[in-house]
Amino acid sequence: MRAVIFGASGLLGRSVMRAFGDMAVTGTAFSRGAGALVAVDATSADAIAGLLGRVRPDVVVSCVGERRPAVWAGAPDRARAVNVDAARLIAEGARRCGARLVHISSDYVFDGTAPPYRPGSAPNPLNAYGRWKLLAEHAVRAACPDAVILRLPVLYGPVRFAAETNLTEIARQVASGAPVELDDVCVRYPTHADEAAEVCRRLAGALLQGQYLGSVVHWSAEQGLTKYGMALLIARRFRLPADHVRAGDADAAAGDRPVDCRLDCQNLPAALGPVRRRLFDIEFPPAVEPWLMPTGPATGRRKDPS
Ligand SMILES: NC(=O)c1ccc[n+]([C@@H]2O[C@H](COP(=O)([O-])OP(=O)(O)OC[C@H]3O[C@@H](n4cnc5c(N)ncnc54)[C@H](OP(=O)(O)O)[C@@H]3O)[C@@H](O)[C@H]2O)c1
Structure with missing residues (x-):
């Protein structure tokens, strides 16, 4: 079996590459195209068609996206293209080459007022990222009707730069000792990227066996935490002072x-x-732990992208 993982250089994509290690797997990157990953601009239909035509995969996983507010606020057209156009183009490519598709979406398609959300619950995104993820879902369904859309909550796992996850950013704030206010209203369900990747692999296996799972599925860890709650856990676990961390409501407000x-x-x-x-x-x-030092880990350290 052959798999193509688009967005394999990202937080989730790296875990998905490992989870598909039992297949002949090809991963793509965009700006981080080092090593064995193939550089593909997923906003280019030709680039996608070229790769899929060469590999002829049985399954495609689409982990391409731009979810960092600092980036989508500064370059909304580019972020929309990466979140919506790329999703559509990958879905069109998967359908044309006859591959099954797992497309990654987000819990941000919901407004957060009436949990829990079932796959059939009505979406109502509150911000641009959520709206793009919802537009991407519509585009994927139209382009590749037998695709499965997997909605995930906030992810964490081994990172390459501190801002790659909320969790590592919060750890840096706890460790720095500088006064900071963290939201204690919005509840997140941080889910390990490797767990989400295992679900992707199982989904792909089920699709390849012809199982019908519905067009949208959800996966999430069960433990809910606010950013402030995560900060207290980090402080307690590493015996760090937390009196500089205040509970606030900035995200909710x-x-x-x-x-x-x-x-x-x-x-x-x-x-x-x-x-x-x-x-x-x-x-x-x-x-x-590697991010509690002000300089970050000694090896594999990467400047945070803006
Ligand atoms: N992380 C979360 O908390 C979270 C939660 C729910 C859902 N999701 C969704 O899960 C998916 C993966 O998220 P992630 O956290 O792994 O994101 P990430 O770490 O930011 O990785 C994004 C991936 O997209 C690639 N990419 C960006 N622009 C591209 C382009 N023009 N062409 C091709 N590839 C491009 C990046 O490649 P380079 O880095 O090489 O440029 C990278 O591989 C996204 O769809 C995201 O919306 C994430």
Whole structure:
């Protein structure tokens, strides 16, 4: 079996590459095209067609996206192209070459006012990123009707730069000792990228066996935490002072961040078999520990992209 993972240089894509290690897997990157990854601009139909024509994959996973507010606020056209146009073009490419498609979407398609959200719950995104992810879902469904859209909450895992996850940014704020206010209203469900990647692999396997799973599925960790709650856990685990960290409501007050997007994913474990649940309390320390020093890890350190 052959798989193509678009966005394989990103946080989730790196985990998905590992999870598909039992297949002949080709990963793509855009700006981080080092090593074995193939450089592909997913906003180019020709680039996508060229790769898919060469590899002829059985399954495609689309992990391309731009979710960092600092980037989408500064370059909205580019961010829209990466979130919406790329999703459509990858879906068109997958359908043309007869591959099954798993497309990654986000809990931000919901407004966070009425959790838990089932796959059929009405979306109502509050910000540009959520609107783009929803437009991408529509485009994927139109271009590749048998694709499966996997909605995920905020992810964490081994990172290459501190701003790659909220969690590592929060760890840096706790470790710095500088006064900071962190939102204690909006609840997130931080899910390990490797767990999400395992779900992707199981979904792909089920699709290749012809199982029908519905066009939208949800996966999420069960433990809900605010940013402030994550900061306290980090401080407690690493015996760091936390008196410089204040509880606030900035994200909720801004009005463009959903308060609680808990995803109902009850139907999925039955369809996929047992997926290894990674408990936040156990998994977060190794993810944040290298980033508690002001300089970050000694090796593999990368300047945070703006
Ligand atoms: N991280 C989360 O908390 C989270 C939560 C829910 C859903 N999601 C969704 O999950 C997916 C993966 O997220 P992530 O956190 O892994 O994102 P990420 O770390 O920012 O990675 C994004 C990937 O997209 C690639 N990319 C960007 N522009 C591209 C272009 N023009 N052509 C081709 N590839 C391009 C990047 O390549 P380069 O880095 O090489 O440029 C990278 O591989 C996204 O769809 C995101 O919306 C993420």
